[in-house]
Amino acid sequence: MKNMKKFLALCLTGAMAVSMAACGSSGDDKAAGEDDKQTESTAKTDDDKDAKDSKDKEKLVISCYLADDNQVAVREKYIDEPLKEAFPDVDIEIKMYSDRQSLQVEVAGGGGPDILDLDGPTDVAEFAKADRVLDLGKYADQYGWKDMFYDWAYNSCFYNEKLYSLPTFFEGMVMYYNMDVMKENGWEVPKTQDELVELMKKIQEKGIIPIAFGNSNYQGAVDWLYSTFTSCYGGPKAVKAAMEGTGKYTDEPIKESIQTMVDWWQEGWLGDKASQSITNEDMVAFFAEGRAAMMIDGTWASNQLIATYPDCNWDSEMMPQKEDIGEILPFATGGGYSINANSKNPDLAAEVLNYLFTSLDRHYQSINEAGYQPYPLKEFDIAKLEGMDEKLLDQYKLLMDAQKNNQIGYCSWTFYPSEMRVYMNENTDALFLGSLTVDDYLAQAQTYIDTAIADNTIPVLP
Amino acid sequence: MNTVKKRHMVPYLFILPAFIIHACIVTGPALSTLVMSLFDWNGMGNAKFIGFKNFSEIFKDPLVKLSVVHNIQWLLIFITVPLILGFIVAIIVSQLRRSQMFFRTIYFIPYVISAAVAGKIWTAYMNPYYGFNQVFAKAGWTELSKVLWLGNPKIALFAVAFVDNWHWWGFIMVLFLGALQQVDPTLYEAARVDGANRFQELIHVSIPGIKQTIAFVLIMTIMWSFLTFDYVYIMTNGGPANATEIMSTYIYKNAFVKYRAGYANALCVIQSGICVILYFLQKYISKKGGMEDE
Numbered sequence: 001m002k003n004m005k006k007f008l009a010l011c012l013t014g015a016m017a018v019s020m021a022a023c024g025s026s027g028d029d030k031a032a033g034e035d036d037k038q039t040e041s042t043a044k045t046d047d048d049k050d051a052k053d054s055k056d057k058e059k060l061v062i063s064c065y066l067a068d069d070n071q072v073a074v075r076e077k078y079i080d081e082p083l084k085e086a087f088p089d090v091d092i093e094i095k096m097y098s099d100r101q102s103l104q105v106e107v108a109g110g111g112g113p114d115i116l117d118l119d120g121p122t123d124v125a126e127f128a129k130a131d132r133v134l135d136l137g138k139y140a141d142q143y144g145w146k147d148m149f150y151d152w153a154y155n156s157c158f159y160n161e162k163l164y165s166l167p168t169f170f171e172g173m174v175m176y177y178n179m180d181v182m183k184e185n186g187w188e189v190p191k192t193q194d195e196l197v198e199l200m201k202k203i204q205e206k207g208i209i210p211i212a213f214g215n216s217n218y219q220g221a222v223d224w225l226y227s228t229f230t231s232c233y234g235g236p237k238a239v240k241a242a243m244e245g246t247g248k249y250t251d252e253p254i255k256e257s258i259q260t261m262v263d264w265w266q267e268g269w270l271g272d273k274a275s276q277s278i279t280n281e282d283m284v285a286f287f288a289e290g291r292a293a294m295m296i297d298g299t300w301a302s303n304q305l306i307a308t309y310p311d312c313n314w315d316s317e318m319m320p321q322k323e324d325i326g327e328i329l330p331f332a333t334g335g336g337y338s339i340n341a342n343s344k345n346p347d348l349a350a351e352v353l354n355y356l357f358t359s360l361d362r363h364y365q366s367i368n369e370a371g372y373q374p375y376p377l378k379e380f381d382i383a384k385l386e387g388m389d390e391k392l393l394d395q396y397k398l399l400m401d402a403q404k405n406n407q408i409g410y411c412s413w414t415f416y417p418s419e420m421r422v423y424m425n426e427n428t429d430a431l432f433l434g435s436l437t438v439d440d441y442l443a444q445a446q447t448y449i450d451t452a453i454a455d456n457t458i459p460v461l462p
Numbered sequence: 463m464n465t466v467k468k469r470h471m472v473p474y475l476f477i478l479p480a481f482i483i484h485a486c487i488v489t490g491p492a493l494s495t496l497v498m499s500l501f502d503w504n505g506m507g508n509a510k511f512i513g514f515k516n517f518s519e520i521f522k523d524p525l526v527k528l529s530v531v532h533n534i535q536w537l538l539i540f541i542t543v544p545l546i547l548g549f550i551v552a553i554i555v556s557q558l559r560r561s562q563m564f565f566r567t568i569y570f571i572p573y574v575i576s577a578a579v580a581g582k583i584w585t586a587y588m589n590p591y592y593g594f595n596q597v598f599a600k601a602g603w604t605e606l607s608k609v610l611w612l613g614n615p616k617i618a619l620f621a622v623a624f625v626d627n628w629h630w631w632g633f634i635m636v637l638f639l640g641a642l643q644q645v646d647p648t649l650y651e652a653a654r655v656d657g658a659n660r661f662q663e664l665i666h667v668s669i670p671g672i673k674q675t676i677a678f679v680l681i682m683t684i685m686w687s688f689l690t691f692d693y694v695y696i697m698t699n700g701g702p703a704n705a706t707e708i709m710s711t712y713i714y715k716n717a718f719v720k721y722r723a724g725y726a727n728a729l730c731v732i733q734s735g736i737c738v739i740l741y742f743l744q745k746y747i748s749k750k751g752g753m754e755d756e
Contacts, residue, residue, distance in 0.1 A: 129507060277610045427703070432703075
C-alpha cells in the first residue's frame with residue numbers, strides 16, 4: 001500500500017511536469033498552441049483539399065473583425081478568393097477577432113497576424129508607440145503609395161512623422177432624413193442651421209424625436225456628435241488651428257459649437273434626452289420606423305439601413321450649414337492596415353497590401369455588389385459605380401464632392417490625439433447631463449492637444 | 463532518508479501538482495501585476511520604470527474615488543438586500559415538504575443564466591421606449607413610465623444592482639437553505655419543549671446554527687462586491703457620465719481603452735489591498751460577534 005502511494009505520487013508529479021513542459025514549449029509549437037486556444041473562429045482561404053500543399057507554402061495571416069456568416073461569405077468572395085488567386089504560392093489566412101483586446105494581447109505577447117486591421121489612426125498610434133507595427137516608409141517608396149491615396153487620408157496615417165498604416169476606407173458624418181416622415185408632415189430638408197432649429201421645434205411638437213441618437217451600448221458614439229458639431233458649426237478652420245497650435249480648442253467657435261450640441265440635447269432634439277438609455281441599434285430602428293425624423297450618423301449606416309430596413313425611404317445630406325462656415329462633411333479613415341513588427345514576412349505583407357489597394361476591379365465589384373466602403377484612392381472613379389443602389393451612389397458622390405471641394409471636417413477617430421478622444425468620449429455624456437461644464441471639458445481637451453504638440457505626435461490635419 | 467521522513471514527504475508530493483499550477487497561473491501573474499504597477503506601460507510595448515508614480519496618481523484621480531464610492535454603495539446593497547431576502551425565503555422554503563425542490567429550483571434559475579444574457583435582457587426591459595415603462599404608461603403610472611432606469615445618473619447604479627441582486631439572491635437562498643437543513647432537529651424540539659415560539663426558534667436556534675454559513679456569505683459578498691464587473695459592464699459600461707463606474711470597469715478601461723496597462727495594474731493592486739483589508743476586518747468582526755470560532 002505504501003509503495004502504491006509512492007508510485008501514484010511519482011506518476012502524478014511526472015504527469016504534471018510533462019504537461020507543464022508541453023505548455024511551455026516555444027517557437028512554432030507555441031504559436032500552434034496559441035492558435036488552438038483562440039476562441040475566435042478562423043476562416044482559411046484554402047480548401048481542405050489544399051491543406052497538404054499549404055504546409056509547404058509561405059504563411060501570411062491577416063486580422064479582421066468578427067463577422068456573421070453572410071459577411072464572411074461576402075469577404076471570401078471579394079477578398080479571400082482574389083488573394084488566393086493573386087498569391088497562389090502563399091497560404092493566406094484571414095483570422096477573425098471578436099474584439100480589439102484579443103488582438104492587442106496577442107500582439108503584445110510577440111505574436112499576432114502579419115497584417116493588422118486596426119480601427120484607424122488613433123488606434124494605430126498606440127501600436128506604433130509600442131513599436132508593434134512597422135514603419136511603412138520603405139514600402140511606400142517602393143510601391144508609390146504616397147501618390148495613390150488622397151493626401152488627407154494618407155497624411156492621417158502618420159504618427160511621429162512615420163507612416164504606420166494605410167487607410168482601408170473612408171467615411172463621413174452626415175444627416176439622414178426619413179423622407180416618408182418629412183413628406184407626410186410637409187417638411188422640407190433644411191439647408192441652414194437656423195432652418196434645422198425651426199424644423200426640430202416642429203418635429204418635437206408632433207411628438208416625433210427630431211434627431212435619433214443612442215449610445216448606451218457604446219458610450220464612445222458621442223464622438224460622432226462632437227466631431228460633427230465642432231466641424232460643421234465650429235468650423236474646420238478653428239479645429240485645425242487648435243490642432244496646429246495656432247489656436248485653442250477653447251476658442252469661441254469651438255465652444256459655441258459644443259454649447260449648441262449640449263443645448264440641442266437638453267432641448268430633447270438630440271436623442272430625446274434619453275440617449276444614454278438606448279443603443280445604436282435602437283437609434284437606427286427609431287429612425288427607420290419613423291419614430292425619429294432625422295439621424296446624425298456615419299456613411300456606414302447606409303448599408304445597415306438598406307440591409308435591415310429595405311422599406312425605409314431615407315436620404316442623406318451634409319449637415320445643414322452655418323452661414324459663415326458653409327457645408328462641411330466631417331471625414332475619417334475608418335480603419336488602417338498595418339504590418340505587425342513581429343511578422344516574419346513583412347515584404348510579402350506589403351506586397352499583399354499593395355495588391356489590395358491596386359486591384360481596383362475587385363474593389364469596384366465589392367462596393368457595387370456588397371456595399372463595401374471605398375478606399376480613399378485618387379484613382380477611384382465614381383463612374384464605375386453606376387448601376388449600384390442609388391442612395392448609396394448618391395452618398396459616395398457626396399463624399400467625393402466634399403473631398404474635391406475641400407469641404408472637409410475632422411472626425412475625432414482620425415484627427416484627434418487618442419488621449420483627447422478617450423477623454424471626450426467618456427465625458428460628453430456628463431456635459432449633456434449637466435455634471436460637467438463646457439469650459440472645463442474644453443480646457444481638459446486642450447491639455448491633450450498641448451501634450452501631443454509637445455511630443456510631436458499631433459495628427460496631421462488636411 | 464528514514465521511513466518517517468519519507469512518509470512525511472508523500473502528502474507534499476500529492477499537493478505539488480496543484481501548487482505548481484497555482485504558482486504558474488495565480489501567484490506568478492499576481493506578482494507580475496505588482497511589478498508592472500511600478501511601470502508606465504501601454505500594454506504592448508516596452509515598459510518604463512516610474513516607481514510609485516501610478517500610485518500617487520491614483521490618490522489624485524477623482525474617478526478612482528468615485529469608483530470606490532460606487533463599490534461601497536454596491537457592497538452596502540449586497541450585504542443587506544440579497545442576504546435578508548435569501549434568509550427569509552430560505553426559512554419559508556425550509557418549512558415546505560413536497561414543493562421545496564420546486565421553489566428551490568425556481569429561485570435558483572436566475573443564478574445559472576449567464577450575466578451577458580441576463581444583462582442584455584434586463585437592458586431591454588429597462589429601455590424607456592419598449593420596456594417596462596410602456597407597461598407603466600398603459601397602467602396610468604405616468605411618472606414611473608418616464609423614469610430612465612439606466613439613463614439617469616442618480617438611479618442607474620441601483621438599477622444595475624437590482625438586476626445583479628435578481629441573479630444573486632437565489633444562490634444565497636440555496637446556501638442558507640442547505641445550512642438550515644443541517645441544524646440538528648432535536649434543538650428545535652428542545653426549544654419547543656422550553657416553550658419557544660417560531661421567532662424565538664429562529665433567533666436562538668436557526669441563526670446560531672447557520673452562523674458559519676452567514677460568515678462565509680458575508681465574506682464572499684464583501685469581496686465580490688469589490689470585484690464585480692459583469693453586469694455593470696454589460697448594462698451601462700460605467701455610464702452614464704461615470705454614474706456606474708466601479709473599480710473593475712475603470713481598470714478595464716485603463717488597460718484596454720486608454721492603453722494604460724501600468725496604471726491599470728496599480729489600480730488592481732489597490733483593489734486587492736482593499737479586499738484584503740475588508741477580509742480581515744470582516745473576520746475580526748465575525749469573531750468578535752461570535753459568528754466564527756476564535
